[in-house]
Amino acid sequence: MEKKEIVVDSELEGMRLDRYLRKNFKGEPLSRIFGAIRAGDVRVNGKKSKESHRLVLNDKILVKNLLQSSSGQTEKAKDKVRKFKIQKSELEKYKKMVIFENEDFFIVNKKEKVPMHKGTGHKYGLAEVFKEIYASENINFANRLDFETSGLVIGCKNLKFLRYISQKIRDNEVHKKYFAIVHNKNKIESDKNFSLKNFTIENYLTTMENKVAVSEKPVSKESRKSITHFKQLDFNKLKNSKQILNLLGKNNKNIALFDIELITGRKHQIRAQLANQGLFIVGDKKYGKKDGSDRFFLCCYFLSFDNYKFSIFDKVFF
Incomplete structure (x- = not known):
């Protein structure tokens, strides 16, 4: 009888107990894992436990009749990690994006057109790079930004902190602010639905196959209430407004600058909500218009949780 x-x-x-078992007994089907829990083949501190039990430090887990992934499979996985190499110059470039770190987490100021993960057209992203930098497979990012979006993301050095900060994100206890430059400033000034300086958009977002749909009421079980505060800023008061105007090129007319606070954090929330109001972010090829810009003017400049506050405000911005 197999015991561990x-x-x-x-x-x-x-x-969670079931998550631990799924991660460490990958060769077993889920039905077998849950069956073992119900049958008492998995015990915590000598007692049967539910699959939802949260593991406590120094808990003793006894597992019977489940086969753990073989050492051969583990070695193959390690070999695969060892074969993954990134140029030293690239690693140094990514290291410079780190603006803070301690023993549990680090904050990265992600540049635009940098992916969070490897995928179509990308051999690696932030996740793969920092796994190599810290020589740890436990590196994970708790929040993410789109490929085109720049700004602050939270890197976790261990699974315990990942679980902690992920729960705070779910509870809306991680606060994020963005800058965005949008087309159609005249619309804001003429539309009675907008305050000239401040307004809030509150509606529902539903993730579709290629985009996020906006609606005033939920249209399915997947619809999520989404709230965002917008404050219009005086573009000319930015320290580097001339530099940004040069980056905007032909898109430097009829534009507005927003300081944006996310109350909820949904996929493409800012992009979809603004586009739904006819306020298209400059350079947004998915929700915007064909403006010819090769840059995307959306940046997460501020992030806070617990007693931590991080900002790249003094380095505004793209």
């Missing part, structure tokens, strides 16, 4: 005993360390603390 595990003592919960800080990396596993807070993880």
Whole structure:
């Protein structure tokens, strides 16, 4: 009879029992894992536990009749990681994006046109780069930005902190602010739905196959209430307004600059909500108009949680 005993360390603390089993017994079907929990083949501190049990530091888990992934498979996975190499010059470029770090997390000021993860057309993203920089497969990012969007993201050095900050994000306790430059300033000044300086957009977003749809009421179970505050800023008061005007090129007319605070954090929330109002972010090829810009003028410049506050305000901005 196959037996394995595990003592919960800080990396596993807070993880659900079923998640731990799925991660460490990948060769077993989910039905077998849940069946083992119900049958008592998995015990925590000598007692049967529910699959939703959150592991506590020094818990003793006894697992019977489940086969753990073989060492051969583990070595193959390690070999695959070892073969993944990024040029040293590239690693140095990414290291310079880090504006803060401690033993649990680090904050990256992501540049535009940098992917969060490897994928179509990208051999690697922030996740793969920082796994190599820190020589750890436990590196994960708790929030993400679109490929074109620049700004602040939270890198987690261990799974315990990832679970902690992910819960704070779900509870809307991680606060984020953005800058955006949009077309159609005249619309803001003429439309009675907008205050000239401040307004709030509150509606529902539903993720479709290629885009996010906006509606005043939920249209399906996947529809999520979305709230965003917008404050119009005086573009001419920016320290580097001339530089930004040069970046905007032919798109430097009839534009507005917004300071944006996300109350909820949904996929493409800012882009979709603004576009729905006819206020297209300059350079937004998915929700905007064909303005010829090769830059996307959306940046997450501020991020805070607990007693931490991070800002790139003094470096505004693209």
